[in-house]
Amino acid sequence: MPVTTLVSYSVQRVEVMDVDGEVDASLMPALSPERITALYEVMVLTRVFDERMLKLQRQGRLGTFARVAGQEGAHVGAAFALADEDWMVPAFREAGAFLLRGMKMENFLQYWGGDERGNVFPEGVRMLPASIPVGTHMLHAAGLGWAMKKKGERSAVLTVFGEGATSEGDFSEAMNFAAVFQCPVVFFCQNNQWAISVPYHKQSQACTVAQKALGYGMPGTQVDGNDVFAVYKTVSDALENARNGGGPALIEAHTYRVTDHTTADDARRYREDAEVEEWRERDPIERLSRYMKKNGLLDDAGETAVREGAVAKVVEAVTAFELMEPPPPEEVFAHVFAEITPPLAEQRDRLLRRLEGRE
Amino acid sequence: MPVTTLVSYSVQRVEVMDVDGEVDASLMPALSPERITALYEVMVLTRVFDERMLKLQRQGRLGTFARVAGQEGAHVGAAFALADEDWMVPAFREAGAFLLRGMKMENFLQYWGGDERGNVFPEGVRMLPASIPVGTHMLHAAGLGWAMKKKGERSAVLTVFGEGATSEGDFSEAMNFAAVFQCPVVFFCQNNQWAISVPYHKQSQACTVAQKALGYGMPGTQVDGNDVFAVYKTVSDALENARNGGGPALIEAHTYRVTDHTTADDARRYREDAEVEEWRERDPIERLSRYMKKNGLLDDAGETAVREGAVAKVVEAVTAFELMEPPPPEEVFAHVFAEITPPLAEQRDRLLRRLEGRE
Amino acid sequence: MARLNMVEAIDQALRQEMDRDDTVIVLGEDVGRDGGVFRVTDGLYERFGEDRVMDTPLAESGIVGFAIGMAIGGFKPVAEIQFSGFVYPAYDQLLSHAARFRTRTRGQRTVPMVVRMPYGGGIRALEHHSESMEAIFAHIPGLKVVIPADPYEAKGLLTSAIRDPDPVVFFEPARVYRAIKMDVPEEQYTLPIGEARVVREGADLTLIAWGAHVRTIKEAAERLAADKRCDVEVIDIRTIAPFDAATVVASVKKTGRAIIVHEAPQSGGFGAEISAQIMERAVLHLEAPVKRVAGFDTIPPLSKLEDLYQPSVDLVVDEVIATMEF
């Protein structure tokens, strides 16, 4: 038979909880009420923190940053599936995952306020800092995954990126390296439909991001990214499979950027409010709270309490942030190399002498 | 239904002619006896030329080059589907396509003998020179395709590359740009199973190269690359579809590199002779000659005549090549910019003065 | 004559050249409906449509490689890289292809193309948004590297760059984008690529810069003049490739002293090339060593320490005085 079918594939979409908070019991991940509450709390904290960061930015106390409001279901859900031994390799729109993994809020503010010292994680936290060059960090995740496997650790790596990042050549190379070396890596794409002003259909002709996995011999799945249970379940399964030597996977969280791209952007220049409104109705936090209320895990008072608790934590962090000393000048030179080189020492000394002379 | 199938794909393999030269009439492309003879002649010429280049290289008259013997079915078959108005954007293992498109053999030798002037095509030939950096040139094909479309030309671009090239990020970007802008480009991969010493299964975990198209919303097809009719038919259809505004396509020609990677390589270091022998039996030229003999298009005497005709042409080209003057020193500076810049003119004049002083 | 900032001047240059020549195509990330993240391409999408103002996928190598194909196919692409900190994925296409097609085909295939991008620090930006790596482009044979210092320069040089038959990398100092307004003629004009510009004549010392730091050295010169300390000549290099040694050398022969100012890391920055050329062509005329006032050999610090990194007017003034007193 001269025209034969060599391979066939299909791409699935996973949904566990609908907009009303109703769940499919057969797919519902095994999460204790405490864990669900914890998940809810960190999602709310993420939202409150994000809103506060916007204020700080508008006041000139932070630089440009990328808001996460509306994407808590995706990246918080995914990071919630991590074990302590796992690594996370983020892009720049995963504030909730930073909080969840143990980064202190004041340090997060410190970094986005223009001080590199805010990039230091508490000892033992397995996470890399935000990566600004789009699409480049997934290769680090692949290499890190290889390292974990080679050491015989039963751990996996979660790397997060936007759908725009899948257009970069490095994405393709990372997928391929991870597949060829069967690295324990979960590639998690927050497909929020926009890369600044470019909508997904101008970014790619592929119906889904998930199907990009097929070209690398890797499984690809789409989940409703505003359904935190679907995200948690799919990522948990993929991480566990990776830890067990099952190789990498690509997961596309189908979500939406309801905010501007960054605080320097004005999304009204290029998209319709109607589209945004439609997605606001699928808000991942409200959806979870509906589920929790229906299942006796939350009531209105509790909801207020969680929010107020979050506000209190954020206020405390902002205070700590504002008390921070600016970095001393020698910080510019301190960590270029393990040991400062003579040319750098000379440049540093010249600067310090000059600054002294001024004082 | 919480787990739904979003999209399904399958990848087909096209075969028209088997190893004995028997064809599937329903798929056989409409080619006149004259065209088939012409195709056969250029495949034989390519083989003879390749063998002669090897001798010249061993004698030190050519630099390192990549042999094409055994891959004539793939790249010659594909280039045979081009119209004059179409462009071809090659890698470095498509000698037959150069001959077919009208590059003079002596100029081809001149280039591989270390003289850039051999890269100049006869006026009106729409082809780019060989591209040595693997995987980079398919982007040029995409942009060129865009240009043809924008000008309203009914033409398409054929770009050829190896399976190793599909690992480079630029391949992914080229596929994506071509798909997003619906450029009339046929991406033609000669999957010869090896990228120097790296076999396909270490290059990619994907069963086929063809399925890589799916991630870009592009059709992907595999053909038997040693079956020149299958290649011609599949590429013709894809080019015609592209010319008609149907967008790009990826075609994987499943073939084999029976030679060393280049004249600088020794393939016995990394692969078994048995594998090579197996593929030699699928030789594309012999397969075509069996078909032609069965169908009264060729006999033993004709076979000898074609070969001898090819040898005569090659001998003539080699003679012309050997009569060529070496490039004059000013050639180094002649084409850096449209107009030589003052710093370059200074460097040139200094060199020329020095060379004069020596004479 | 309208008073324009650099963003507006570049936008106007693009619009006018696109009006004049319909093979000119603007492409890049967010250059379309959004008008570019700095609004440099504002209004072009509305005027010329998505076929001539193309929002591309997010891939810099793709943008430049695709533009090469467009150029070979008869168009004049003007590609925008959103920030120079993201041009590195395209470095290969620039070096290995854009800069080489003419040479390797003996002029048969050419790549008339402009790759423009904002660059440089001083804008309190994120990581990777403050780099000044023009030197690595100036070292690539076959590329021209143009860096305007003000709105007038930007319009004229960009128009020339678009009309140039060879690939041009066009660095736009982000710090200058909205910092100054000046008179810019409405009609089109060109400025020469390959010629430095004497911004201010002076007798005692030559200050040399490009991009944002032309303003730094001009201010330094003015302050020194106001303080009656010395009479400084100010040169805007304007195109670091090809480099106009003649103008620099003539000036240094006259003044006997020179200081080169750039924010790029000092080691291997383009200031070294200028110093070396002065050494080769004018050392006998020097009254003091040629100095460089440049960025440190460090990653540009984030905003809290950024000011330390940027050559300041103060620092330049002090170094001029030190050189005068040498």
Place this chain on the structure above:
Amino acid sequence: MARLNMVEAIDQALRQEMDRDDTVIVLGEDVGRDGGVFRVTDGLYERFGEDRVMDTPLAESGIVGFAIGMAIGGFKPVAEIQFSGFVYPAYDQLLSHAARFRTRTRGQRTVPMVVRMPYGGGIRALEHHSESMEAIFAHIPGLKVVIPADPYEAKGLLTSAIRDPDPVVFFEPARVYRAIKMDVPEEQYTLPIGEARVVREGADLTLIAWGAHVRTIKEAAERLAADKRCDVEVIDIRTIAPFDAATVVASVKKTGRAIIVHEAPQSGGFGAEISAQIMERAVLHLEAPVKRVAGFDTIPPLSKLEDLYQPSVDLVVDEVIATMEF
């Protein structure tokens, strides 16, 4: 003590360091069963297996980016780029990540890694196989750039590079690979990164080079000595980043003359940095201008004209004489 060529010396350095430290991993295109296209990794695959000598897919950015992850994960990757002409796709990973992780995490995440590659012309190679673009790496803050001149140097410097806690780009002059054999100790040894080396002492003029052209200048010095024309000091820069200005300056203060020789394009080549540093630190000691003998600002020509491009012993000798007679 065995007589080894540079290929063998590097191979030995890799083998010994892999024996000593099992976190060292070699990766790249064809480094495994094939032993590398120049055979630099010959025998390593058989000895250490495919987990420590990894044939990667054909993707340079992938190799370097993956190696960064490996390094952060506790390994010491030694990545091979098959030819330096193909390193540009990886330039972004080197500049934007490898060189910056330490700075941006204040030392919490580091990238101890070596990226080695053959470079330079003189081997009658294809397009893109003769480049000498070391300068663009020396300009990247956070990278070290090491270039051995002979087999002994190669073994010691590579051993140091692998043990270095920071990313090192290691350029191997392809022309030297099999051109010379010399005594190389069987036992491991290190050579300092950041120190230039006085290869030959001399009183009249300092010749400066790195990589393959250390041999060029040594031969020039010897010929000049044999002809009793002058007594030349020869310096091998060895690590262009960090650059050891002290050794060069001390020499030039002694000799009063200097010529820098490199095959990279002259404009923006690392020779400019050296000249600029001499200007800044020793100009008063000069008896003649510092000169550069360098490649043209052109694409390296293919083999038929390649010899014109390479600085030759003849040319260096003539330039020394001209400088002496200045």
